[in-house]
Amino acid sequence: MTTGKSSSKEMSSIKVGLLGLGVVGGGTWKVLQKNAEEIARRAGRRIEITAVAVRDVEKARKLLGDADVHITTDGLEIARDPGIDIVVELIGGETTALEWVMEAIRQGKHVVTANKAMLAVHGNQIFDAAGEHGVMVAFEAAVAGGIPIIKAMREGLTANRIEWIAGIINGTTNFILSEMQSRGLPFNTVLAEAQRLGYAEADPTFDIEGVDAAHKLTLLASLAFGIPVQFDKACIEGIAKLEAEDIQHAARLGYRIKLLGITRRRDDGIELRVHPTLIRMGSPLANVEGAMNAVLVHGDVVGPTLYYGQGAGEMPTASAVVADLVDVARLDSADPEHRVPHLAFQPDAVKDIPILSADDIETAHYLRLRVEDRPGVLADISRILADAQISIGSMIQEPVQPSEASIIFLLHRAREGAVREAIRQIQNLPFVRSEVTRLRVEGSI
Numbered sequence: 001m002t003t004g005k006s007s008s009k010e011m012s013s014i015k016v017g018l019l020g021l022g023v024v025g026g027g028t029w030k031v032l033q034k035n036a037e038e039i040a041r042r043a044g045r046r047i048e049i050t051a052v053a054v055r056d057v058e059k060a061r062k063l064l065g066d067a068d069v070h071i072t073t074d075g076l077e078i079a080r081d082p083g084i085d086i087v088v089e090l091i092g093g094e095t096t097a098l099e100w101v102m103e104a105i106r107q108g109k110h111v112v113t114a115n116k117a118m119l120a121v122h123g124n125q126i127f128d129a130a131g132e133h134g135v136m137v138a139f140e141a142a143v144a145g146g147i148p149i150i151k152a153m154r155e156g157l158t159a160n161r162i163e164w165i166a167g168i169i170n171g172t173t174n175f176i177l178s179e180m181q182s183r184g185l186p187f188n189t190v191l192a193e194a195q196r197l198g199y200a201e202a203d204p205t206f207d208i209e210g211v212d213a214a215h216k217l218t219l220l221a222s223l224a225f226g227i228p229v230q231f232d233k234a235c236i237e238g239i240a241k242l243e244a245e246d247i248q249h250a251a252r253l254g255y256r257i258k259l260l261g262i263t264r265r266r267d268d269g270i271e272l273r274v275h276p277t278l279i280r281m282g283s284p285l286a287n288v289e290g291a292m293n294a295v296l297v298h299g300d301v302v303g304p305t306l307y308y309g310q311g312a313g314e315m316p317t318a319s320a321v322v323a324d325l326v327d328v329a330r331l332d333s334a335d336p337e338h339r340v341p342h343l344a345f346q347p348d349a350v351k352d353i354p355i356l357s358a359d360d361i362e363t364a365h366y367l368r369l370r371v372e373d374r375p376g377v378l379a380d381i382s383r384i385l386a387d388a389q390i391s392i393g394s395m396i397q398e399p400v401q402p403s404e405a406s407i408i409f410l411l412h413r414a415r416e417g418a419v420r421e422a423i424r425q426i427q428n429l430p431f432v433r434s435e436v437t438r439l440r441v442e443g444s445i
């Protein structure tokens with residue numbers, strides 16, 4: 001078809017400076033080589049990496065072969081290079097990455113990044129600067145790897161008032177939980193495998209402690225509710241303390257345990273929380289295994305929508321980075337006023353709705369404790385729960401030794417503050433022989 005416009009072959013290529021050539025950076029390079037023609041047909045012009053910043057120049061040269069790419073160890077050189085149109089930040093971390101990204105923005109360059117840690121903590125500053133300098137900051141790869149969830153939130157769901165989001169948004173922990181459950185492998189063995197496969201963060205405690213998922217959830221909450229990025233207000237609990245025993249009890253009760261990120265709009269504010277969660281076996285999230293991610297978004301008009309795909313790793317994440325590059329290449333010449341807003345809402349319409357404190361979150365709970373097996377034990381525990389207005393849904397008691405029993409309660413929804421105080425009182429009862437294990441339950445997700 002002839003359009004009268006210049007074809008992708010005739011238009012000059014858009015020049016990209018890549019900061020980082022590790023798992024995601026290397027994948028991005030490979031995808032741009034592999035699908036160059038197809039990508040140019042979509043973008044309207046070629047996307048060409050002309051410079052790369054790394055720490056180990058020799059290693060980078062081996063990957064790039066004899067390609068005409070400048071290699072440096074100083075990302076500022078790339079951020080300031082007038083020949084570069086887009087800076088892709090894939091080094092990770094919050095210090096050097098932020099410095100290089102801010103400089104690129106000041107120099108009028110568009111930025112593509114997969115760095116959820118940087119955006120969740122410094123996003124407001126970055127998006128403000130981008131607005132001021134009329135450039136785009138694209139971050140599809142920062143949440144749920146290869147799943148186009150940012151695109152869906154910013155564009156596909158704009159008719160909706162988003163009610164809640166629940167997601168498995170950390171591949172490493174989902175991989176660990178899946179392998180522990182299905183193959184009975186020890187935690188550290190599975191974590192080492194996740195690191196080998198390139199899923200884990202440079203500091204894997206970010207994965208294990210739920211911090212990475214909270215970074216991503218913070219971004220999703222901003223896109224869903226039109227609020228500033230507020231990672232510091234997220235309630236975060238990881239999987240480090242999760243015991244195999246609880247995974248087994250949950251299964252017997254008809255539940256799976258998943259590390260979920262949940263953000264929900266309530267009349268008095270917004271819940272923003274990451275924690276291991278019991279969800280029913282039939283839930284669409286219950287059977288998401290390995291490094292796969294899934295995000296359930298509930299809009300008032302569309303109802304529930306589900307997004308599923310590979311949440312980490314070289315090629316899935318590179319797929320998202322390159323999609324951003326195509327978007328930026330297409331919109332490069334558009335009037336900044338007419339581009340999709342960074343956080344889905346027009347910057348002057350972003351509202352400071354309060355994020356609720358941990359005590360104000362409402363969920364159902366699973367409690368497990370070991371007690372002396374004697375009369376009055378259940379009555380005393382029930383009294384504490386009743387006084388706190390916490391209703392018991394079901395209870396299982398099992399002997400563990402001749403004189404001890406393990407008790408599991410499923411409690412109905414209650415304020416976390418009330419549950420926390422009840423647990424404190426139960427813990428102090430003279431017949432309680434273990435720490436009280438507390439997990440949240442979301443029966444309707």
Ligand code: NDP
Pocket residue numbers: 019020021022023024025053054055056057059073074075090091092093096114115116117141142145198199200201202311312313314317
């Ligand atoms: P890697 O550790 O594999 O790669 C990091 C790259 O950045 C390396 O090429 C490294 O160079 C370079 N680098 C780091 N610090 C510097 C520095 N100070 N100066 C110059 N170069 C530097 O990380 P990933 O590719 O896994 O992750 C990159 C980003 O993508 C992170 O923000 C991460 O959170 C995010 N992400 C990762 C996903 C994944 O599955 N891995 C998925 C989604 C997002 P050298 O090799 O020479 O040391």
Ligand code: HSE
Pocket residue numbers: 142144145169170171172173199200201207212311312313
């Ligand atoms: N460490 C992250 C994960 C990488 O395991 O999900 C993808 O963001």
